Amino acid sequence: MKRLIILTVVVMGAVCLAAPASAQLRRAERALKNQEYDSALEHVAEVLADKPDNAKAYELRGRIHQEMAATGPKEEYFLHLVMMMEDFNQASELDDKLAGTIEDALRIKWITEFNLGIEAFNNARTPPADALMDENAYFMQSARHFQASSIVAPDSMGSYINWAFALLGAGADSLAIEPLTLALEWGEPDMEVFDYLSRIYISRNRPAEAVPVLEKGTEAFPESEDLQNRLLNAYVTSNQIDRAVERYGQALERYEQALRDDSLDPDTKNEINRIYTIYLYNHGSLLLQSGRHEEAIEQLEKTLERDATYVDAQYNLGAAYVNKAVEINNTISEMDDDLRARRDSLSEEKITSIEARMDELAGERRELFSLAVAPLEEAKRLGEQEGRDVSGICRVLFQSYVQTNQMDKVPAVEACADGESSGCN
Numbered sequence: 328m329k330r331l332i333i334l335t336v337v338v339m340g341a342v343c344l345a346a347p348a349s350a351q352l353r354r355a356e357r358a359l360k361n362q363e364y365d366s367a368l369e370h371v372a373e374v375l376a377d378k379p380d381n382a383k384a385y386e387l388r389g390r391i392h393q394e395m396a397a398t399g400p401k402e403e404y405f406l407h408l409v410m411m412m413e414d415f416n417q418a419s420e421l422d423d424k425l426a427g428t429i430e431d432a433l434r435i436k437w438i439t440e441f442n443l444g445i446e447a448f449n450n451a452r453t454p455p456a457d458a459l460m461d462e463n464a465y466f467m468q469s470a471r472h473f474q475a476s477s478i479v480a481p482d483s484m485g486s487y488i489n490w491a492f493a494l495l496g497a498g499a500d501s502l503a504i505e506p507l508t509l510a511l512e513w514g515e516p517d518m519e520v521f522d523y524l525s526r527i528y529i530s531r532n533r534p535a536e537a538v539p540v541l542e543k544g545t546e547a548f549p550e551s552e553d554l555q556n557r558l559l560n561a562y563v564t565s566n567q568i569d570r571a572v573e574r575y576g577q578a579l580e581r582y583e584q585a586l587r588d589d590s591l592d593p594d595t596k597n598e599i600n601r602i603y604t605i606y607l608y609n610h611g612s613l614l615l616q617s618g619r620h621e622e623a624i625e626q627l628e629k630t631l632e633r634d635a636t637y638v639d640a641q642y643n644l645g646a647a648y649v650n651k652a653v654e655i656n657n658t659i660s661e662m663d664d665d666l667r668a669r670r671d672s673l674s675e676e677k678i679t680s681i682e683a684r685m686d687e688l689a690g691e692r693r694e695l696f697s698l699a700v701a702p703l704e705e706a707k708r709l710g711e712q713e714g715r716d717v718s719g720i721c722r723v724l725f726q727s728y729v730q731t732n733q734m735d736k737v738p739a740v741e742a743c744a745d746g747e748s749s750g751c752n
Contacts, residue, residue: 348374352383359391362398367391382422386429389414393436404471408478437479441486444472448493466497477509484514491523500527511540516547518554525557534565542574549602559609568617575610582606604633608640615643620651631702638709642720645703649723652695652730659688696730703727707740718743 355370368391374384389411396407415433419426450458451465460468473490477483487510494503507524510517521544528537541558548554562571582603586596611626627644630637666673666681673681703724710717721743728736 385414385418440476469493534561537561623647641702641706645699648699655692
């Protein structure tokens with residue numbers, strides 16, 4: 328009998344402990360209905376202080392923050408949405424029955440915010456007759472709704488991309504960095520996202536931040552020449568030449584190994600060949616930039632063996648020969664200065680030896696300028712066919728003609744070198 332009484336007391340005690348929590352939640356519901364949000368939050372806080380695993384309390388607090396987001400100050404909108412999501416997620420983890428209801432509510436919220444974003448975006452592009460804002464304001468309003476939808480559904484790639492495009496429409500490029508970065512974190516690789524994000528970094532003179540974006544982009548889309556060229560430029564402008572040379576060297580080894588695979592179908596092998604050619608060019612150009620002219624010439628010649636119409640490869644090959652010639656010319660100048668300074672202290676035999684070496688180097692210099700002519704002429708011809716500005720090519724070609732005493736060819740490029748010929752757009 329005593330045991331029964333004890334059990335009864337325990338049961339009754341449990342009921343008595345539960346009642347205050349339910350009462351507090353009812354008070355919180357009434358306060359929410361009356362838009363007394365601070366009071367509603369206080370009631371929920373008291374429940375959670377007593378019972379931290381009360382799923383209904385979290386769900387209710389999530390709804391309170393949802394309404395506070397809708398009715399409160401604009402600057403607190405996203406803060407309340409974030410707090411709403413934290414509470415809804417906690418409630419879902421604690422109670423599977425609530426999880427389904429919360430999921431449905433969030434789906435409706437996402438659809439609402441996303442559609443409002445589309446409506447504002449369309450108003451920016453085609454302002455309504457009764458427009459209350461200018462184009463930029465509508466774009467920013469659109470961005471706000473898409474940002475809200477991304478908080479509600481953080482795995483929604485469309486929310487991030489549309490948020491970014493709305494900001495780009497408003498001319499707020501630097502603000503678009505955040506949604507574009509989040510799009511890459513949450514979604515599948517997207518070439519358009521890599522393109523926009525990297526271009527923003529570069530336009531803002533932040534090439535070092537563009538590099539990791541472009542590295543991921545070129546790994547995902549190795550066939551994109553735009554991303555490849557932008558990565559090349561980002562390496563150069565951020566002074567990461569050695570890193571770039573190493574990276575392209577490793578990539579070339581991988582593609583060379585792939586090309587040795589006889590099991591590849593012809594289409595796949597052709598595509599790998601095309602990408603390999605781009606990488607050869609980029610590797611050669613980086614070697615040229617770092618002053619490793621012999622290696623650059625080797626890679627650029629390999630590039631042209633695969634594609635003789637590659638304008639930039641033709642030009643860079645010619646530039647590699649010229650740069651090497653200029654390097655030798657600097658050596659000759661240094662030797663000449665040294666000889667002038669020490670001539671009185673040197674024997675005739677030593678002077679003759681130094682002068683002979685200078686003559687030998689001068690011959691090498693002429694040979695290098697001579698070797699530069701053919702690829703530079705081809706680069707000019709191909710560039711003109713494509714409608715490019717070839718004035719830069721003409722200037723290097725002009726120098727090469729003069730250095731090799733081909734004066735009869737100088738007039739043909741002299742005007743072009745000044746940007747005056749019909750081939751210079």
